Amino acid sequence: MVHTLVAHVEDRPGVLNRVSSLFRRRAFNITSLTVGPTDRAGVSRMTIVVDTDEHGAERLTANLYKLVSVLRVENITGVPTVSRDLAMIKVAAPAETRTELIHLVNVFRARIVDVAPESLLIEMTATEEKIDSLVEVLRPYGVLEMARTGRVSMARGTRPLGHADASMPGDELGLQAAAAAAAGDDGVSYSV
Amino acid sequence: MKKTGAEIIWECLVREGVTTVFGYPGGAILPAYDAMWQYPVHHVLVRHEQGATHMADGYARASGKVGVAMATSGPGATNMVTGIATAMLDSSPIVCITGQVGSKLIGSDAFQEVDITGVTLPITKHNYLVTRAEDVARSMREAFHIARTGRPGPVLVDVTKDAQQASCEFDWDAAAPQLPGYRPPLRSRAAEYELAIELLNGAKRPLVLAGHGILMSGAMAQVKDLAERACIPVAMTLLGIGAFPASHPLNLGMMGMHGEAWVNHAIQEADLLVALGMRFDDRVTGNLKTYAPLARKIHVEVDRAEINKNVKVDAALVGDLCDVLDELLPEVRAQEHPEWLARIDELKGDADVRDIQNLPDDGHLYAAHVINDLWRETRGDAVVVTDVGQHQMWEAQYYKHEKPRSLITSGGLGTMGFALPAAIGAKMARPDAEVWAVAGDGGFQMTMAELATVAQENVDVNVAIINNGYLGMVRQWQEFFYGGRYAATPLLNPDFVQIARAYGLRGIRVDSRAQVIPAVREARNHGGAAVVDFRVEKEDSVYPMIPAGASLHQMIRRPSPIVETAQDA
Numbered sequence: 001m002v003h004t005l006v007a008h009v010e011d012r013p014g015v016l017n018r019v020s021s022l023f024r025r026r027a028f029n030i031t032s033l034t035v036g037p038t039d040r041a042g043v044s045r046m047t048i049v050v051d052t053d054e055h056g057a058e059r060l061t062a063n064l065y066k067l068v069s070v071l072r073v074e075n076i077t078g079v080p081t082v083s084r085d086l087a088m089i090k091v092a093a094p095a096e097t098r099t100e101l102i103h104l105v106n107v108f109r110a111r112i113v114d115v116a117p118e119s120l121l122i123e124m125t126a127t128e129e130k131i132d133s134l135v136e137v138l139r140p141y142g143v144l145e146m147a148r149t150g151r152v153s154m155a156r157g158t159r160p161l162g163h164a165d166a167s168m169p170g171d172e173l174g175l176q177a178a179a180a181a182a183a184g185d186d187g188v189s190y191s192v
Numbered sequence: 193m194k195k196t197g198a199e200i201i202w203e204c205l206v207r208e209g210v211t212t213v214f215g216y217p218g219g220a221i222l223p224a225y226d227a228m229w230q231y232p233v234h235h236v237l238v239r240h241e242q243g244a245t246h247m248a249d250g251y252a253r254a255s256g257k258v259g260v261a262m263a264t265s266g267p268g269a270t271n272m273v274t275g276i277a278t279a280m281l282d283s284s285p286i287v288c289i290t291g292q293v294g295s296k297l298i299g300s301d302a303f304q305e306v307d308i309t310g311v312t313l314p315i316t317k318h319n320y321l322v323t324r325a326e327d328v329a330r331s332m333r334e335a336f337h338i339a340r341t342g343r344p345g346p347v348l349v350d351v352t353k354d355a356q357q358a359s360c361e362f363d364w365d366a367a368a369p370q371l372p373g374y375r376p377p378l379r380s381r382a383a384e385y386e387l388a389i390e391l392l393n394g395a396k397r398p399l400v401l402a403g404h405g406i407l408m409s410g411a412m413a414q415v416k417d418l419a420e421r422a423c424i425p426v427a428m429t430l431l432g433i434g435a436f437p438a439s440h441p442l443n444l445g446m447m448g449m450h451g452e453a454w455v456n457h458a459i460q461e462a463d464l465l466v467a468l469g470m471r472f473d474d475r476v477t478g479n480l481k482t483y484a485p486l487a488r489k490i491h492v493e494v495d496r497a498e499i500n501k502n503v504k505v506d507a508a509l510v511g512d513l514c515d516v517l518d519e520l521l522p523e524v525r526a527q528e529h530p531e532w533l534a535r536i537d538e539l540k541g542d543a544d545v546r547d548i549q550n551l552p553d554d555g556h557l558y559a560a561h562v563i564n565d566l567w568r569e570t571r572g573d574a575v576v577v578t579d580v581g582q583h584q585m586w587e588a589q590y591y592k593h594e595k596p597r598s599l600i601t602s603g604g605l606g607t608m609g610f611a612l613p614a615a616i617g618a619k620m621a622r623p624d625a626e627v628w629a630v631a632g633d634g635g636f637q638m639t640m641a642e643l644a645t646v647a648q649e650n651v652d653v654n655v656a657i658i659n660n661g662y663l664g665m666v667r668q669w670q671e672f673f674y675g676g677r678y679a680a681t682p683l684l685n686p687d688f689v690q691i692a693r694a695y696g697l698r699g700i701r702v703d704s705r706a707q708v709i710p711a712v713r714e715a716r717n718h719g720g721a722a723v724v725d726f727r728v729e730k731e732d733s734v735y736p737m738i739p740a741g742a743s744l745h746q747m748i749r750r751p752s753p754i755v756e757t758a759q760d761a
Contacts, residue, residue, distance in 0.1 A: 010373055014321075018313060025314045055500065062497035068318045068338060071373045 002031060003057040004081070004153050007046040007064055008038065008072040015069045019046065022063055028052055032150030043071065047152045076155050083153040085128045088113075089135065092142030093120040101141060108134045119144055195362040197325035197355045198227040201289060204332035206231055207364060210260050212251065212620050214244040218264025219304060221291030223356035236620065236649055239641040241268050243613040245275020245346075246639070248286040250617030252279075253600045254575060254625070256410075258339050259286040259617060265293055266304030269350070270311065274607060276346045277315040281604025282431060283408065285344035287335045295323040295352040308350050317345030318374075325358040329367035337369045342377060343495040344408060377494055380509045380516070388490045388507040389523040395464035397532045398424045399487075401447065401476075404431035404603070405469015405494060405513050407596050412436070414517035415468060422527045425536060427455045429470045430588055431603040438572070438592035444536065448476035450585040453736045454539035456744040459484050461535070467491045469513050472502040473604070474740075482743040492516050557705050559583055559658045559728045563590040566628065566656060569712045574626040575600065575618050579611035579635035581665040583658035585734040587630050609638030615653045616645055626716070627652075633659040633685050643695040646721045654715045655723045657688055660730045668733045672748065692723035700724045 009015050016035055023030050031049040038045045050060065057075055064073045093101050098120070105112055105122055108130070114121035122138070124131055128151060135143065195203060201224050205213065214236045217225045228235060238244040241263040248259030263272055269290040279286045293302045309321045318338050320331040328351060335347040392398070406415050412435055419426050419442050426436045427447040436443050445452040447459060456478075459465065465487045470476070477483045480502060489505040491498075492513055499508040509516045563586050566574075572592050577600040578584040584601055593599050600618055602610040615629035636657050646653060658664075667681040692699030698718050702711045702725065715722035735750035 014309070017310070021313050059497065059501060062499070066495070066497055068371060068374045 001051070001053065001077075003050050003052055003060075003075060003077045004083070004151065005046075005048045005050065005057070005061065005064070006074045006076055006153060006155075007048060007070055009035075009044050009046060009067075010069045010071065011037070011042050011044045012069055015044070016046075018067050018069060019048075019064070022067065023050070023060075026060070026063060028056065028060060034150045034152050036152075047150070049151050074155075076153055080156040081153045082156060083127055083151050084125055085131050085151050086125045086149040087123070087131045087135070088147045089122045089124070089138060089143060090119055090145040091122060091138050092118060092144055094118060097141055101138075104134075104137055108137075110134060193362055194359050196223065196227065196357060196359050197322075197328045197351060198223040198357065199230070200325065200328040200360075200362050201332065201351065201356070202227055202231040202233065203362060203364070204329055204336075204367075205233055205260060208332070208336045209257065212236060213260045213262055214238055214247040214251070214617065215262030215289075216241050216244060216264070216268060218268045218291065220265035220293055220353045221262060221268070221289075221351075221356075222264075223353060224262070224289070224291065224351070235262075236616075236645065238613070239644050240639065241271035242275050242609065243616075243639055243642045243645065245272045245286065245288060246278065246607075246610050246613035247617035247620070247642075247645075248288070249275060249279045249282075249284045249610075250577060250600055250614030251621040252284050252286055252344075252617075253282075253614070254597055254618035254627075255621035256408075256597070257285075257621070258336055259284070259621075260289070261286060262289045264291045264304065265308070265350075266306045268304075269308035270306055272348075273311060273315065274605075274609075276312055276348065278602050278605045278607040278610060279346040280315045280317070282602065283344050283404065284346065285339040286346045287332075287339050288346060288348045290348065290350045291356070292321065292350045292352040294354045296354070298323075298352070308348065312348050315346070316348050317343075319348040320350065322349060322351045322355050325355050325360040328355060329362060329364065330369070333364075333367050334369040334371060337371070338374060342374075377496070377511045380511060384507045384509055385519065385523075388509060388520060391464055391488050391490055391507060392422055392466070392520070393523075393525045393527070395424075395488075396529065397462045397486075397535070398422065398464040398466060398529070399458055399462040400424050400426040401429065401459075401465055401467040401470050402426050402432040402435050403429045403468060403470025404435075405492075406432060406435035407469075409469060409494070409513035410596075411469070411513040411517055412596055414514060414521065416440070417521055418466075418517060418524060421521070422524050423529050423533070424466065425458065425533065427451070427459065429473070429476055429603075430584075430601065432470060433588060433599045434593040434596045437594045439594060446588050448473075449478070449738045449740075450589070450734050450736065451476070452589075453747055453749065454536060454541075456736075456738065456747060457539045458536050460486070460743075460745050461539075462487045465489045467493070467503075467505070468517075469493065471495075471498045474502070475603075477502060477744070478738045478746075479741055479743045482745075484744075555704070557703065557708070557726065557728050558732055559586045559660070559726070560590050561705050562656065562658060562702075562708055562726045562728065563587050563630070565708045566630075566712055567591045569709060569716065570626060570628070574598070574628050575615075575622065577601070577611050577615035577618055577627065577629050579629075579631035580606045580608045581632045581635060581663070582660075582668065582732075582734050583630055583632045583664070585665075586658070589734075608632075608635035611635060612639050612653075612655060613642045613645075615655070616642060616649070616651050619651050619653045620649075627654070629653055629655045631655065631657055632664055633657055633661065633683055633688075634663040636688075637685070640691065643692065643697060643723070647695045647697060651721060652719075653721055655692075655721070657723065657725050658728055659685065659688070659725055660728050660732065661685065662730060664732075665734070667731070668737075671731070671733065672737070673739065688723055688725040698722035702726045
């Protein structure tokens, strides 16, 4: 089954390489991996979607924690989350099908962000499934080019990932606090 | 105070307590070597960078301190790869310092440029590319901290030439490690402790599986206390040997592929396995589906990622072994398990009467004789550093180790060529200890060049070559599983006695059993290093053996016992 892991990592050169190398080294197949900045300077957030079983997800989490640059990992697979994928789809749009296409885009609540004489550039932010169905519908018209970001996910509710209850003194980035939080409620820390 | 990056490397080494560095100079590391003379560190010039890493590894395993190896960029760094991987698989704390081309040249395929942090990413615990003098101190301090804490392991620090040459303010205190993502293990959940105590107090047929982690944590006393209090027999992994005295009545001996038959049977019959600092390697479990089918399992391990990796356990206690056992011990009831111990005695039969010394001499020299005589002559007091292959297993079976850190061997990676350089490192770490390298004729030739290091540094290590003219373990597999087709395993060897003499060392040849003890005595007493070439039986095999992937109880036993029991004589 598909598991979604969220990893907070130090924003340093080579960290993405360390994470992706771990997946290769331990023979896991990444479905998608997105990385971007967080609200805290020096900390990046990765959403990793991986096809593995429960046991595999546990192993992966424990191994991610062993990376010195990884601050916190959470498996949000069973947790209520909001997930989004962003797609840009360029589709052939001669005069005779253009109106139809615009209608479809509206039905899917996507947006047209560029209009050219023979094509439209459609942007959609939604769950992967919704984007998949838009792509299915557009395919007969001629999809010329497509780019997708892969999934980013966030747990619902008030407790944000990577934040401790209280900030520690001298911990401007909140990194130590994040680390303490990473130790989890059961007090188990994984990094050796 | 202003220092160059090169000077800061040595400043940090000295402050980390390093007194010996194993290395090989070259272009990109020259600034560091140029600064070396100012510092009270002994540099050991090796003959190959792989040797430097094995020496650092042997040094670390013999002493418990961090071993340090140094090399230049490109080929110097890539030559270290095997030694780094060896240290990684056996959790040995070493720090490798490599020179790198100037930071402006990185990525240009400059002369002797290799992306060594990229290359070593999966085989180091962590690594650093340092491109500014200002970052040298913190990287060095973090490297040592990471190497020796938690589950120890190798850390590589790659320093560009310009970072070594540039100057900056050196402030040791300000360079304290800042590792928010690296946290020493905390304690496990209370519920797991309660379950572990319940299992320990309720078991009828318990067995301790004693691993390398005991030595790393220094938990020998706690393990002995646990075994004696709850009357639990102890089975050793290869790397665990020495963690529990061989002569202790509860010590059953080694488990696994070439472990004692009764140990493997006991694992299959046990109702509780208490795994201490071991990782259920495939060499000790055999077929996982049939492994220890009757046993509940307690796993005490510092590395969370090892829990449930190969064997699913009932109670996982993550943490330093000393801490965990200190917490458990007061709750463990004093127990006796007479039926279980009697059952194990029954499994042993007379097979543990391995007093091969008393067997008649049938004219053949067996490796077991050599190891046994070496054990007797050294009174089990030597630090033995083995290579990989048949001799390694015979050493584990016939040399009885009483003390921690007295067997040093490449277990996880199985690196041939390990013995001689690691023995040099071990002797440097413990100059008062008697150190023997035991190697096969194949593995010895992989790093034989380090005899020059022995000579140049005047290192008093002895080398026992178990010479059967084959890559013996591979030959054994060919005999058992490949129809006896000995593809590429016979070796045409040089005369090792003459090789030793060419380096100015004592060379001794042994062809018969009667010559073994005199040769061992000569090697020990002549005052210097010696190479003893033991010409043993060519096609002997290691028994018992569990074929790879078979179940623990499916062992191949010695067909016509030659050294198994006194009664067989």
